Amino acid sequence: MSSASTYEDYLRHSDEVAGWVEPGFFKTLLQVEDMVRAHGVTGSVAEIGVHCGKFLLAMALASGDRPAVVAVDNFENGPEIRASLERHVARFYDPDRVTIVESDSMQLSSADLLAKLPSRAKYFSVDGYHRAEFVINDLMVAQDVICDGGVVIVDDYLSPLVGVTEGVTRFLLQNAHQKIAPFAYGENKLLMTTIIKRRAYFNHFRKLHPKLVSKIGGYLCAGINPDDKWFKTGWTSSAS
Numbered sequence: 001m002s003s004a005s006t007y008e009d010y011l012r013h014s015d016e017v018a019g020w021v022e023p024g025f026f027k028t029l030l031q032v033e034d035m036v037r038a039h040g041v042t043g044s045v046a047e048i049g050v051h052c053g054k055f056l057l058a059m060a061l062a063s064g065d066r067p068a069v070v071a072v073d074n075f076e077n078g079p080e081i082r083a084s085l086e087r088h089v090a091r092f093y094d095p096d097r098v099t100i101v102e103s104d105s106m107q108l109s110s111a112d113l114l115a116k117l118p119s120r121a122k123y124f125s126v127d128g129y130h131r132a133e134f135v136i137n138d139l140m141v142a143q144d145v146i147c148d149g150g151v152v153i154v155d156d157y158l159s160p161l162v163g164v165t166e167g168v169t170r171f172l173l174q175n176a177h178q179k180i181a182p183f184a185y186g187e188n189k190l191l192m193t194t195i196i197k198r199r200a201y202f203n204h205f206r207k208l209h210p211k212l213v214s215k216i217g218g219y220l221c222a223g224i225n226p227d228d229k230w231f232k233t234g235w236t237s238s239a240s
Helices: 007-016 025-038 054-063 079-092 110-114 132-145 162-173 195-208
Strands: 044-048 069-073 098-102 121-126 146-155 180-186 189-194 212-216 219-223
Touching: 007 025, 007 054, 007 079, 025 054, 025 146, 025 189, 025 195, 044 054, 044 132, 054 069, 054 079, 054 121, 069 079, 079 098, 110 132, 121 132, 132 146, 132 162, 132 180, 146 162, 146 195, 162 180, 180 195, 180 212, 189 195, 195 219
Parallel strands: 044 069, 044 121, 069 098, 121 146, 180 219
Antiparallel strands: 146 189, 180 189, 212 219
């Protein structure tokens, strides 16, 4: 397959890329893309914790305009993981559009990442170490790298990996410098955006997914999939 793969091409072969993405979220990502395009949002793609690139490639290809990409991982599981990422980038995307940063995210600043991108990020995935202090750090970096109306996607929120939920909660409730807030949750991922766009994005996703709503850190969020195995108590019918 050439490096000019479409999103649909990639989905047909995504099982060949090691990693963890709930299948339903591939459709949700297209809904996010339609929404941000309607708001005139463009930009690069970034991810902390890329592993072999399964979700990184999905974000880049869903964008449809071959954005520049920065991929951050310390590849602690061995050089074969980086080699796998590079193979998948060459197969499905364009190595000239992807900068791989082999580093612990705690050693990187938002300025470091912005220096490697031609524009602020439209999408920024946070999927690095799942300890609270790392999650808080990565969210602080993400909020300074995304553009207005960009989307930060946090993996494993509400999962048994409780450090992610703790980190997000502390970021939202104890952060005097907060610039992003959540608007939707589902399929193991929390969606956040800049404060100025949060209400519009929540309303958009509530129309698409009207069955569930809850507050996360004091912000109303749409529940993307009412059958999602990760939903906990506290989510109620939006009609109630």
